[in-house]
Amino acid sequence: MIKCETIDEMRKAISAFRREKPDGVVGFVPTMGYLHEGHASLMKRSATECDLTVLSIFVNPLQFGPNEDFDRYPRDPERDMALAKANDVDIVFMPSVQEMYPRPIKTKVLVEGITSRLCGASRPGHFDGVGTVVSKLFHIVSPDRAYFGMKDAQQVAVITKMTEDLNLPVSIIPCETIRESDGLALSSRNVYLSEEERKQAVILSQALDAASELLKLEDMTADRLVSELHRIVKQAELAVIDYIDVLLFPDLTEPDGQMDLSKSEDQLIVAMAVRFGKTRLIDNRLFSRKEVACHV
Amino acid sequence: MIKCETIDEMRKAISAFRREKPDGVVGFVPTMGYLHEGHASLMKRSATECDLTVLSIFVNPLQFGPNEDFDRYPRDPERDMALAKANDVDIVFMPSVQEMYPRPIKTKVLVEGITSRLCGASRPGHFDGVGTVVSKLFHIVSPDRAYFGMKDAQQVAVITKMTEDLNLPVSIIPCETIRESDGLALSSRNVYLSEEERKQAVILSQALDAASELLKLEDMTADRLVSELHRIVKQAELAVIDYIDVLLFPDLTEPDGQMDLSKSEDQLIVAMAVRFGKTRLIDNRLFSRKEVACHV
CATH class of the missing domain: 3.30.1300.10 (Pantoate-beta-alanine ligase, C-terminal domain)
Structure with a gap:
């Protein structure tokens, strides 16, 4: 398993794979880390369906509101790396905030309509941050398939719409929510x-x-x-x-x-x-x- | 010279080229057609610097305001094809509006700040339409280099910023404005x-x-x-x-x-x-x- 901390390293690793296996399928699991069995199910599915699985771990400040939990969002990179390895991930992309946003970002990718209800209404700007970072990650990793959990159903709807509207060459794969034995959705x-x-x-x-x-x-x-x-x-x-x-x-x-x-x-x-x-x-x-x- | 009218044809043509020449450089000249010597200079430069040159001709409704000249914007596909051929273009991508926008588009790519002055101020929404269509075209053509005329300097600034912010894997090449003998910029x-x-x-x-x-x-x-x-x-x-x-x-x-x-x-x-x-x-x-x- 390779760990890439820069965009350049990540791009080189994908290029090397594409050069070696021109028909290879790249699967991508974008996450904010602090991985649990829900994430593990996405990694497993990607590893089964694709020739190379990339996991990204990036707590994206852009999708947190000013009074939300960006600073205290739980992080445990070492445990995450172990879980990634155990689930057959090939490359972990773990950039810093500085690497992803070296200067103030002026570009926004936003999906209208679909973001006005549910979490879009209670977390203004949240889905603009999600659309923007996912489109950045897609441009960096250039996957063929990307796996998202249905617990964030609105996120799946937004990313699917964005991908269709902008002709991003990626298939969005929605995956079932994983639950504790009493039914609580993993988070x-x-x-x-x-x-x-x-x-x-x-x-x-x-x-x-x-x-x-x-x-x-x-x-x-x-x-x-x-x-x-x-x-x-x-x-x-x-x-x-x-x-x-x-x-x-x-x-x-x-x-x-x-x-x-x-x-x-x-x-x-x-x-x-x-x-x-x-x-x-x-x-x-x-x-x-x-x-x-x-x-x- | 190949002409592609669908996104699928365009993608297949690029894939075939990439497969044949994994190190080949794809140059891209996005235009709204009715080509003149300004466009010709972009095609020539791409043909000189790249292994494959793609020209797109698409009058993008999204970047015209309600009282602007979308309907009467000049079109001459046959003359355009001849000029493209004369300037060593390999592939012309000429999609219909229906092909590019099969359903109402809900996703916008917008660049803030840089679009508030000049044409951004007198043509509200214009650069949102430009950013959105250029990002679609980049996802369809997946070029290594894209050539833009400096007559549209604000467009160059917007697309350069968008490309940097979203980590699009494309180099934006600004090219000198071409003028009539009395100095009038070609348009x-x-x-x-x-x-x-x-x-x-x-x-x-x-x-x-x-x-x-x-x-x-x-x-x-x-x-x-x-x-x-x-x-x-x-x-x-x-x-x-x-x-x-x-x-x-x-x-x-x-x-x-x-x-x-x-x-x-x-x-x-x-x-x-x-x-x-x-x-x-x-x-x-x-x-x-x-x-x-x-x-x-």
Whole structure:
């Protein structure tokens, strides 16, 4: 396994691979590090499907708001390197902030519409930062396939749209959310939770399970579903709801609030962001036609 | 010479070249067609410096404002093909609007700051359209070098900044403006001019020559230079000034209006946009330290 800390090293490593294997497929797993089994599942899939797997570890300041957790975002490069090696990663790209942003960046890659709801609404500018850094990383690594976890469903929608709109020569591969045994979606931010918060945090996945049942009921509208889910999440007394929303996927537009969702032909996403103390957790689930949970 | 009308054809042609010549250098000349000697100079330079030259011809609707000349922008594909062939172009990429924008585009690539002055101010959204289409074209053609004329100096500044900020693996090569024998900068839009307008249009390059002399004077400030140039351009009675500006290049920020420019250490750009009837012409000149005109 090679570790590249500069853009130049990274480009040379990819060129060398392409020269050796002109038909080789390069898989890419962009992350902010502090890797967990969710990331491991992406690395494993890339290693299975591609001839070379590149993992990037970069906590991108551009996608954090001024009052967010950039400085205290958890980091553990040594453990990350071990996990990367154990999951058959070939190259780890771990640039510094100075390497990625040597001077103030004036260029923004932004996706309109799709970013106005959910985390785009509660974290203004977040997805501009995501689009910009992912497009930089794609230009540096030039992968054929890039793997993203569906826990960040809006991120997947934004990056897929950006890739199509800008003709980036990369296939975006959405991968299933990995969960703890009680259902909590894996996240690097779970480490922030106190013991009691961790216990109560299971309410997110429980609410999504409930949504699956509620969507089987006739006359279930988006408005009613959202209000039922509010009621359920509030049962966890430490939970402070940021948003709970039901939208069409992947356009992230609103369904008619009064429409009977059991009759909907569209793919729906039920998504939520909930705070426990200082920690903001997100989770979501896709539902295709006839309320069958869709595991992407 | 090959002509590609689809993105897929274009990508296959480049892949075939790369496979055959892994060390080959691909040069790219993006244009809106209706080619003239200015474009020819870019094609010639690419053909000299690169192993493969790609010319794109695409009148990009995204960079025209609602009241601008998209519909009447001059087009002559047959003459363009002949000129491309005569200048050793290997591949002409000539996609339809439908091919480039099969559905409404939601992604924008924009460069802040540098686009707030000059044509960015008089043509709102213009450079967002330029940045977006150039980044699409770069992703489709994947050139090593891209050639742009300095007549569109702000475009060169914007694309250079975008390329650096987003780590696009392309070298941007600015090329000298080509002029008629009387000094008028070549432009596809010159064809719009009536005989009398064409005669008077020489005032732009005459004003830039005058700027060169004025900059040799001691105590010449940006404010004074701009007002002298206004006086000169107004001598052409059909001229309606859109802007005349003196800025630092390539950041396109304002110098201190009261500073003695003959003492300036910075590279300056004197740039103007002037209307003759319905036709808007632009021209500019760079001046490096000590008032020596800098031919990029």
